[in-house]
Amino acid sequence: MNYFHLFQLPQQFEIDKQILINTFYELQKKYHPDMCNKKILHKKNQLSMAIKINQGFNILNNKFTRANYLLKIYKKKFSFKENHTINEKEILLEKFKLYEKIQKIKNKPNSYKKINFFIKKIKNKLSFNFQNFNKNIKEKKINSANKIFFHISFIYKILQKLKKIKKIMYKKKEKK
Missing domain, CATH: 1.10.287 (Helix Hairpins)
Incomplete structure (x- = not known):
C-alpha cells in the first residue's frame, strides 16, 4: 500500500x-x-x-520517516542499486566532534541554555539537509538523495540524544 x-x-x-x-x-x-x-x-x-x-x-x-519512506519508493521505482560511495570517515569525524561538544556542554555551568542553543543549531542543520534531500528527490537524483539521507539519519540521532539530555537537565533544574 x-x-x-x-x-x-x-x-x-x-x-x-x-x-x-x-x-x-x-x-x-x-x-x-x-x-x-x-x-x-x-x-x-x-x-x-x-x-x-x-x-x-x-x-x-514526520519529516524523517517520510523522507525514508519516499526514498524506499524511489529506490524500488528506479531499481536503485546501493552505491557505497558515502564518505563515512567524514561523517564519523563529524559525529565524533558533535558528541564531544555534547559532553563539553553537559559539564559546563548554564548547560541547559547551551543545550537549547545547540538543539537549534542541529535543527537548522537538519532543515538544510532536508531541503537538499527534497531538491534531489524532485530531480530524481536518487543516489545523491540517499547520501543526504544517510547524513540526515546521523543528525536526527544526535537531535534525539540532545532532546533526552535536555529532558534530564530540565528535571535536575526543577529539583533545585
Missing part, C-alpha cells in the same frame, strides 16, 4: 499537513471498527485498514 495514495497526497517530500490530517480523520471515520457505522468491510479487515491508516499517518507526518 502506498501511503501517499491512501492519503491522496502527491508522492513528494513536501506535503500539505492539513490535507494529511483531514484525510486521516475521514479515513478513520470510514474504517475504524469503533467508529464505522456501515459494514463496509469485515470487522477484521476494518481493523487492518485502521492500522494501515495509523501507520501511514505516522510515517507521512
